[in-house]
Each structure stands twice: as structure tokens, then as C-alpha cells.
Amino acid sequence: MNAPAPTIGVLALQGGVVEHERMLRGIGADVLLVRRPEQLAVLDGIVLPGGESSTIDRLLRMFGIAEPLAARIRSGLPTLGTCAGLILLADEVLDPAPGQQTLKVLDITVRRNAFGPQVDSLETTVATDDGPVTAAFIRAPEVVAVGAGVQVIGRHLGRVVAVRSGAVTGISFHPELTGDTTLHRQLIASARRWRVANTADTAEITAVSANAAG
Amino acid sequence: MTDLQTPVSVTPDSDPTDSRPPATGGALVKRGLAEMLKGGVIMDVVTADQAKLAEDAGAVAVMALERVPADIRAQGGVARMSDPDLIASIIDAVSIPVMAKARIGHFVEAQVLQHLQVDYIDESEVLSPADYANHIDKHRFTVPFVCGATNLGEALRRITEGAAMIRSKGEAGTGDVSEATKHIRQILGEIRALSAKSSDELYLAAKELQAPYELVVEVARRGALPVVLFTAGGVATPADAAMMMQLGADGVFVGSGIFKSGDPVARAAAIVKATAAFDDPAVIAEASRGLGEAMVGINVSDLPAPHRLAERGW
Numbered sequence: 001m002n003a004p005a006p007t008i009g010v011l012a013l014q015g016g017v018v019e020h021e022r023m024l025r026g027i028g029a030d031v032l033l034v035r036r037p038e039q040l041a042v043l044d045g046i047v048l049p050g051g052e053s054s055t056i057d058r059l060l061r062m063f064g065i066a067e068p069l070a071a072r073i074r075s076g077l078p079t080l081g082t083c084a085g086l087i088l089l090a091d092e093v094l095d096p097a098p099g100q101q102t103l104k105v106l107d108i109t110v111r112r113n114a115f116g117p118q119v120d121s122l123e124t125t126v127a128t129d130d131g132p133v134t135a136a137f138i139r140a141p142e143v144v145a146v147g148a149g150v151q152v153i154g155r156h157l158g159r160v161v162a163v164r165s166g167a168v169t170g171i172s173f174h175p176e177l178t179g180d181t182t183l184h185r186q187l188i189a190s191a192r193r194w195r196v197a198n199t200a201d202t203a204e205i206t207a208v209s210a211n212a213a214g
Numbered sequence: 215m216t217d218l219q220t221p222v223s224v225t226p227d228s229d230p231t232d233s234r235p236p237a238t239g240g241a242l243v244k245r246g247l248a249e250m251l252k253g254g255v256i257m258d259v260v261t262a263d264q265a266k267l268a269e270d271a272g273a274v275a276v277m278a279l280e281r282v283p284a285d286i287r288a289q290g291g292v293a294r295m296s297d298p299d300l301i302a303s304i305i306d307a308v309s310i311p312v313m314a315k316a317r318i319g320h321f322v323e324a325q326v327l328q329h330l331q332v333d334y335i336d337e338s339e340v341l342s343p344a345d346y347a348n349h350i351d352k353h354r355f356t357v358p359f360v361c362g363a364t365n366l367g368e369a370l371r372r373i374t375e376g377a378a379m380i381r382s383k384g385e386a387g388t389g390d391v392s393e394a395t396k397h398i399r400q401i402l403g404e405i406r407a408l409s410a411k412s413s414d415e416l417y418l419a420a421k422e423l424q425a426p427y428e429l430v431v432e433v434a435r436r437g438a439l440p441v442v443l444f445t446a447g448g449v450a451t452p453a454d455a456a457m458m459m460q461l462g463a464d465g466v467f468v469g470s471g472i473f474k475s476g477d478p479v480a481r482a483a484a485i486v487k488a489t490a491a492f493d494d495p496a497v498i499a500e501a502s503r504g505l506g507e508a509m510v511g512i513n514v515s516d517l518p519a520p521h522r523l524a525e526r527g528w
Contacts, residue, residue: 013490014253014274016246035491050250052274052310059272059490083250097269097309112309118333119356121243138246139311139333177246 015051
């Protein structure tokens with residue numbers, strides 16, 4: 001019997017949301033567009049999409065999602081951040097917009113627009129630990145420093161553009177625009193494991209409380 | 215999470231596995247930047263200070279220009295590309311993408327704007343046209359273009375010329391949203407009608423739309439344009455912006471509506487909030503409170519035809 005599809009959230013406040021949604025549905029996930037904090041509870045994984053990081057940050061705080069989302073990611077929720085999503089994950093941003101904050105769930109330092117303005121945006125293939133990924137870099141950020149426990153899993157022109165720490169993966173580029181599903185499949189696999197682990201926990205808790213009640 | 219470890223410096227080194235040569239200026243990255251602006255508000259600004267204010271309010275991008283459309287309308291005369299000093303000062307002032315306007319058909323203004331490294335060029339009817347027959351051949355540029363359209367045929371002709379983003383025109387500088395409503399409804403309505411056609415009817419549709427058959431087939435199959443569709447021209451309130459989103463726009467341009475209002479800071483943030491939560495009347499109501507005077511505005515029906523900017527574009 002096939003395991004039921006994992007539920008992957010796509011943060012849907014602003015940016016390239018539908019591209020992730022289509023890709024995830026295409027490879028067997030149930031997708032929930034996340035616009036409210038109470039939606040976080042049912043997720044087995046989440047994508048923080050590309051967009052304007054300073055705008056998404058403001059909306060996250062405005063709608064009360066930032067704190068519960070950060071807590072959920074810290075508790076181990078499998079997460080993929082692309083471009084602006086990578087910036088949102090980072091502990092530190094070198095060149096934030098005035099007042100810009102992040103979720104601080106990944107021990108890295110990023111620089112926004114590190115590869116130049118839009119005329120320098122490009123398509124290329126990035127070698128990652130998960131395999132080659134066809135990618136679009138659009139006013140892309142760069143990881144300029146990583147803490148211990150954060151793995152560098154991909155570089156472009158020698159610069160760090162993909163990192164992983166536990167179940168959290170952050171990338172500078174957009175595989176959802178090129179249709180490359182490598183990293184999304186990896187997220188779904190991670191989400192399945194997370195769900196099995198959490199279902200087991202829940203079952204145990206249920207069994208314990210049933211015993212206590214009995 | 216544990217304490218921040220002393221970060222290890224990541225030094226660039228050559229990577230032989232970067233195999234394919236990088237390709238800039240392809241349709242994917244041109245259209246891709248517009249995809250990343252979806253659900254957002256792009257604001258007209260005429261100074262670096264206004265640009266900072268827009269960024270601080272949550273704009274996804276700013277449009278750098280010399281005069282907002284309401285002033286172009288009031289002052290008359292020929293409206294042209296902005297002074298490069300102004301554009302450069304706005305690029306320096308903010309970290310979000312900067313767009314700038316070139317006159318319809320003025321490919322040298324576009325070359326200048328690309329040289330200045332703006333992130334998007336708006337080939338705009340708000341400025342005085344430089345060519346009453348031809349638009350810019352946008353395929354020749356690395357920088358992407360957004361163009362206005364009042365109907366599907368016009369949108370498809372602009373995409374054929376290389377536009378990577380479309381905005382419905384509305385009537386800029388009026389604060390009257392009725393034309394924006396008309397144009398977004400027109401474009402999306404025509405797409406719905408096209409999708410309902412049988413394949414043998416699409417040849418005639420292409421002829422009537424004055425657009426290439428292959429593009430017409432693509433739009434009919436997808437039920438959408440192959441590029442992002444924003445709306446523009448008369449949006450002045452949070453409710454206006456949310457209405458455009460509910461009608462099916464991917465995002466909104468706000469021109470005179472912010473900096474011609476009583477309290478630009480509050481209004482800019484409120485329009486951003488209402489655009490993101492466009493289907494939630496409670497949020498829109500909250501965002502609409504205490505914003506002070508909206509721009510005074512002009513009813514489009516009072517504008518004599520030669521002063522209607524939306525009619526520029528061919």
C-alpha cells in the first residue's frame with residue numbers, strides 16, 4: 001500500500017508561489033498555500049518561495065506568521081527556502097532593507113543581490129550534493145558564511161549557493177522555474193520521514209493517555 | 215537552536231563542475247523576475263526619498279520617473295525618460311528592484327536605461343510616444359520589459375515583441391479605477407473566451423487578435439498569458455488594489471495614488487497589506503482605516519479623448 005501523500009505548505013504571502021505548487025503536486029505532494037498561522041500545524045514540510053524578501057518579511061510579521069513558523073522549523077519541519085526564502089531562513093543578512101528581519105533558523109550569513117542586477121540574472125546548472133540542478137539565478141543572494149553544522153551542498157562560480165542543516169535546505173536559485181524537481185523530491189522524502197516519526201510520537205502519546213485514562 | 219558558532223569564511227574557488235556556460239537575458243530569467251513580483255505592489259517614485267519610503271512600506275519594486283502621471287497630465291508637454299542622475303540615485307537608495315520608463319518605440323532611451331542597469335524597463339504610454347507605428351524590439355535587450363495593454367490582442371503583440379510582463383493600462387494619473395477594471399476584465403475575459411474555442415477556430419482568433427497563431431494556441435491551452443499580468447492606472451485605495459487582485463491580476467502598480475495622497479506612508483503600507491490579503495475583507499477594512507485624503511482624482515469620463523493615455527499603443 002502506498003503511504004498517503006505528505007502535505008507540503010508553500011508560504012503564499014508574495015512571490016513565485018504557483019510554480020512551487022504545480023511542481024510539488026506534479027511529484028505527488030498535497031499542497032497547502034499558507035497565509036495564516038493556524039495552517040502550519042498540519043504541514044509535513046514547507047517551501048519558502050522566491051519573491052521580494054523585505055516584502056515577505058514585513059507580511060510575515062504583519063500577519064503573525066513569523067514566530068510560529070520559526071518555531072515549527074526549529075522543531076524539525078522539513079523546509080526548502082529558494083532565493084528570498086533562503087534570506088528569510090538566515091541568521092544574518094549583510095545588507096538588509098531598513099528594518100528587515102529574518103526567521104533566524106539557519107546559521108548562515110547571506111548577502112542580497114550578490115550576483116548583480118537583473119541584467120546579470122542567468123540560467124545555468126549547479127552541481128549539488130543531491131545531483132546537478134538546472135537553475136535560474138534572479139537577482140540572487142549568496143551565502144557568505146556558514147556556522148558549524150551547516151553543510152555547503154552547492155556552489156556557482158565557486159560561491160556558495162546551496163546549504164543544508166538537518167531538515168532545512170536553503171538555495172539561492174530557482175529550480176521551480178526550470179522544472180528541475182531534484183530538490184523538491186528531496187523535500188518530499190524528508191517530509192515523509194518527518195511524518196512517520198511524528199505519527200509514531202502521536203500514536204505513543206495517544207496510547208499513553210489511553211492507558212492513563214484506563 | 216544552539217548559539218551562533220563563529221562563522222567560517224567561505225572563500226570563492228573555481229569549481230570545475232559548473233559545466234554549462236551561464237546564459238543571461240533569456241526569456242526564463244526575464245519572465246522569472248516578474249514571477250517573483252507577484253502578489254506585490256510596484257510604486258511610482260520621483261525621488262530617492264520616496265523610493266526609500268516605498269521600500270519601507272513593503273513595495274516589491276519601485277518605478278523611477280520624473281513626474282507622476284497626475285503631474286504629467288496637469289503640466290502637459292512632452293514626457294520623456296527620466297534624468298539618469300535621478301535613476302542612479304534611486305538605484306543607490308534601495309535594495310529592491312528598480313524599474314524605469316522609456317517612451318513607446320524609443321529604443322535609445324531603452325539602451326540608456328539598460329546601461330544604467332535598471333532591473334525592468336516599462337515601455338509606457340504614460341510618456342509621450344516616440345514612434346506612432348512601432349514598439350521597441352525588446353528581444354534585442356538583456357534587461358526585461360513590461361508593456362501596457364488594454365486588450366488581449368495588444369498584450370499578445372507586446373509579448374511577441376519580447377515583453378516579459380504585461381500590465382493592464384487603466385488610465386494613469388486619474389485615481390479613477392474604472393479603466394483599470396475595464397482593461398483587466400477585458401484581457402482575462404478574452405482569454406476565457408479563447409480557451410473555450412475549438413482548435414479549428416483558433417486560426418480566425420489569431421487573425422482577429424492580430425497576433426501569432428502559435429502564441430494564441432499557447433494562451434488558449436494555458437488559459438493564461440505566458441507572462442505575469444499586473445494591473446495599473448487609477449488604483450488609489452487598499453480596496454482598489456484588492457479588487458484588482460480578486461479580478462485576477464497578479465499584482466498592482468500604484469502611480470500617483472500614493473504620493474498624491476494625504477498620508478503616503480500609511481497609504482503605501484495599507485495598499486501592500488490589502489494586496490497580500492486581497493480576499494479578506496476584515497484585513498482590507500483594517501488597512502483602509504484612517505488613511506487621510508486619497509488623491510483627489512479626475513473622472514475618466516470627464517477626460518477628452520486626446521488626453522486618454524490608454525489609447526497610446528498599437
